[in-house]
Amino acid sequence: MILGIPKRVFIIVVVLVGIGIIYLMGMDKRNSEATGGSTGCKVTVTADVLNVRAAPDAKSDVVGKFNQNAVTGAEPEIQNGFRKLAENKWAANEFLQPVANTNCG
Structure with a gap:
């Protein structure tokens, strides 16, 4: 027994708390990505x-695609008519409409 709690119950509680902490730490990254970094x-x-x-070049390798009406961070x-979406991810700015009340410069 640890702190008056059976060892098996104590281990399960510690593991669940650890998983919860890891999940919450990852939530900051997910929220950042969802709002555009x-x-x-x-x-x-x-x-x-x-x-x-x-x-930012029309001849550069295609690393992904978006369908019409997709929203992304x-x-x-902007360089050469391309907007930076993320590291090594650029898209033609003429086909991107900033969402209202977001800070797209």
């Missing part, structure tokens, strides 16, 4: 299908 910028895709590229940074 650290900037709070969110954009809506206006193209039927929008390619996400590895660099973005950064205020």
Whole structure:
């Protein structure tokens, strides 16, 4: 017995508390991604299908795609007509509409 609690019950409680702490620590990252990272910028895709590229260049590798009306986090940074969505993820800014009341610069 540990602290008057059977050893098996004590171990189960400790494991559950640990899982809860890990879940809560990951929640900050999920909330940050959902709101557009650290900037709070969110954009809506206006193209039927929008390619996400590895660099701000139309010839850069496609690393993902978004369908029309998809909403995603973005950064205020724009280069060569491409908006930065995340590290190594860029999309043509002409097909992205900033969501109202978000900080897209």
